[in-house]
Amino acid sequence: MxxxxxxxxxxxxxxxxxxxxxxxxxxxxxxxxxxxxxxxxxxxxxxxxxxxxxxPADAGNPFSGLNTEETTTFNDGQTNFTTVFAVPTGLGPLFDENQCSSCHIQPATGGSGPAAPATNPVFNVYQLDGATNNMPSFETQTGPILVPRFPYMSNLTTLDGTVHQLFTITGRSDATGCTIQQPNFTQAQSEGNLAFHIPLPTFGDGLVEFIENITLTNNMSTVCALQSTYGICGTANISGHDGSVNRLGWKAQWRGLNLATGEEMNVQLGVTNEYFPAELNQTTGCDFNPVPESATDFNPSIPEDQFTGDPERMAIFMRFLAxxxxxxxxxxxxxxxxxxxxxxxxxxxxxxxxxxxxxxxxxxxxxxxxxxxxxxxxxxxxxxxxxxxxxxxxxxxxxxxxxxxxxxxxxxxxxxxxxxxxxxxxxxxxxxxxxxxxxxxxxxxxxxxxxxxxxxxxxxxxxxx
Ligand code: HEC
Ligand code: HEC
Missing domain, CATH: 1.10.760 (Cytochrome Bc1 Complex; Chain D, domain 2)
Known part of the structure; x- marks a missing residue:
């Protein structure tokens, strides 16, 4: 405009x-x-x-001052963040993408998406390895990456609000026998039952995580005291877990990076982990791996920084992003x-x-x-x-x-x-x-x-x- x-x-x-x-x-x-x-x-x-x-990108580097171990773990986490998943390593049965960095890449790894100039990465995965997905009409080649949620259940009254993944592994050469279908996005759209969220950048999220609750609520009180003039009074999204102020995500639905990463792994990639150990679709013939698919590895030959599951390492990567x-x-x-x-x-x-x-x-x-x-x-x-x-x-x-x-x-x-x-x-x-x-x-x-x-x-x- x-x-x-x-x-x-x-x-x-x-x-x-x-x-x-x-x-x-x-x-x-x-x-x-x-x-x-x-x-x-x-x-x-x-x-x-x-x-x-x-x-230059002006983002994507770690804080200066990391010691050797922190640097090694940051680099490991970054590798995990860019790892492409397939069914044997945990992808699906439902997924939006096959790597974190598909959606978190602009202007550097860990950022928002898609990369400029916009080329929507969901077009690279929907028929990858024989997958038979259709592309929902709301995704466009040069548009934003739209992760779809259904506000309501099929009765259009009961609240839902969860992500309904774009794609399934049906047809992929590494998923023989799985025949689940994609959600009916055309119907959801005609019923007005679709909401989209785009990826958020994670640079500096370690600092965001550590700001104290009282710092945020004191600021809230100061602004709310002026409400009669400006009409503004924020609401803290109080965590149902420990009563602190949630702060990540478009709706401030997440308190910190570990839980957010565990959830993103299962929701966006379909990779079960120690935070979210259950497959989101448990149709017989579509779950190919023991769960959790990404887990702490107690093999004594594994180096210390690779001992945890992926979510912890990826969370450390993002926490240390300046x-x-x-x-x-x-x-x-x-x-x-x-x-x-x-x-x-x-x-x-x-x-x-x-x-x-x-x-x-x-x-x-x-x-x-x-x-x-x-x-x-x-x-x-x-x-x-x-x-x-x-x-x-x-x-x-x-x-x-x-x-x-x-x-x-x-x-x-x-x-x-x-x-x-x-x-x-x-x-x-x-x-x-x-x-x-x-x-x-x-x-x-x-x-x-x-x-x-x-x-x-x-x-x-x-x-x-
Ligand atoms: C009442 C609180 C409030 C005020 C006042 C406000 N914003 Fe925002 N701003 C928001 C919220 C909430 C969003 C996200 C809305 C959404 O995504 O639907 C937002 C989004 C934005 C975005 C897009 C950011 C993104 O990541 O997509 C920009 C840019 C922005 N605001 C700039 C401004 C500017 C400039 C002003 C002053 C002229 C302003 N805002 C005033 C609350 C506010
Ligand atoms: C298909 C695209 C997509 C993929 C793949 C994806 N994300 Fe996201 N990510 C999003 C969207 C969309 C949001 C906003 C979620 C919301 O608030 O509804 C988001 C938000 C986040 C946030 C919150 C950032 C903030 O500051 O609020 C973190 C952290 C995050 N993602 C980490 C990851 C990790 C780690 C992975 C890989 C396991 C991943 N994401 C994979 C789309 C994606």
Whole structure:
């Protein structure tokens, strides 16, 4: 989405294309833009997403300061993360992909997906090794990787919310005798019973894991005290396991990396493990291996760093991944950073937290500049996906960290846009009978009332993250 308005600040700053004046009506700009004749005579500016930042990946390396053992384990975990699974090593019977890095690769291993320029990796696996899967119509070659969930059971009333994997191993040469069928996505789509989530990057997740609960809930209280002004009050997705604040995933459904990895192994790849030891489909003739398929290996010849199952090693790999490195801000991005906070984006996209003392010295008492409160917010019926996850209702999403946004291809939980300006505008939504209005409405109105140059500077700042 590109919007163009006259701007005095654009004079002499940036030579930008001259286009027609288009005012955002959907977002109900609270303050009308008063443009004097003098300003109109100046050059016009088109507020636009500068696009994916070029240059090096600026992500994917471990923290500096890892010792030799930590480095070895990081490297091992990275190898596991990129390992291609087949049926004898645990793939299926249901799966979305055959390796973690198929979906977590942009702009480096551990990131989001697909790799830029977008080539959806599910097209590489659906008929691999003789598999007879059909490609669901919602997946496109150059679009986002859409992992499908069914909000409701087949009666369309009882909540479901789980992933319904894209593919099965039926037809694969290493799965002779298995004849299970894919879910009926056409029917689910016609019933409106489909929700999509795209991969989230894992850079810096070790720091995210270690931020203390009270740090998050104190921040929550501070913002909630201003609720009458901004209409924003986050909800912590409290873990049903130990009562702490869950923080990973689009719905903050995961507390930490170990459990998330165990679940991703079974859900995305179909590889059973010590966290999730049962095959998700137990049809006779489709389960080829003893369970768990990835397990602690007590063979005395196995080196120490390879003793655990895959989830632990992959979790260590991600835990030790340093956060994305932002670009050096120029004057515009520096102003954008200020505007980001002035407008109120930081009421949800909290600029930073500090980690407590950690046995991993490189993660101890660190400033975590993630741009997220890690809390859930009502985002209105326009974004609602009807997926309920713990305390996350069908219209609630965790504020996603914005570090690394400069290298992201697709935005929002279902990857509906690759334009960062559209991602901002899509925060705005009025209530319907089912869900309240988006908590972000006041902030988005304020954003829309900014001068075009200030809006542009925010976009430049975001693409420098
Ligand atoms: C088919 C694509 C796909 C594959 C393969 C995949 N993931 Fe994911 N991953 C996702 C999606 C989609 C999400 C967002 C899940 C959600 O919140 O609904 C995600 C989220 C995550 C997160 C949470 C990140 C955060 O900061 O919130 C972690 C950790 C993760 N994946 C690890 C893994 C690991 C480890 C593997 C391999 C065992 C893996 N993933 C394989 C698609 C994939
Ligand atoms: C009420 C809380 C709230 C406010 C205020 C808010 N955001 Fe967000 N933001 C979110 C949530 C929640 C999402 C994820 C929504 C989804 O995926 O459906 C999000 C998503 C995003 C994304 C996409 C990130 C991704 O990983 O896909 C960007 C970019 C973003 N916000 C920027 C901003 C900017 C800039 C502002 C200020 C103009 C702002 N946000 C204000 C809560 C907020």
């Amino acid at each position: 590109a919007r163009s308005v006259n701007s005095s600040r654009s004079c002499g700053l940036k030579p930008l294309a001259k286009v027609a004046l288009v005012l955002e009506i959907g977002a109900l700009a609270a303050v009308p833009l008063v443009l004097s004749a003098a300003l109109r005579s100046h050059r016009e500016i088109t507020v636009h997403d500068p696009g994916i930042r070029g240059g 956060p994305p490195i932002p670009a050096t801000f120029n004057g515009n991005a520096t102003n954008g950073q200020t505007q980001f906070s002035t407008v109120g984006c930081q009421l949800c996209h909290t600029v930073s937290f500090t980690t407590p003392v950690s046995p991993f010295t490189f993660m101890s008492q660190q400033t975590v500049t993630l741009y997220s409160d890690l809390l859930l917010h009502h985002m209105g019926p326009c974004l609602a996906d009807n997926i309920v996850a713990g305390m996350a209702q069908g219209d609630m999403f965790r504020t996603p960290p914005l570090w690394g946004a400069g290298k992201r291809m697709f935005f929002l939980h279902d990857g509906r846009t690759s334009d960062i300006l559209t991602a901002i505008q899509d925060h705005y939504c009025v209530a319907n009978g089912q869900y309240p209005a988006s908590e972000a409405n006041t902030v988005i109105n304020t954003f829309n009332a900014l001068s075009p140059q200030n809006q542009q500077d925010i976009l430049d700042f975001l693409r420098d993250l």
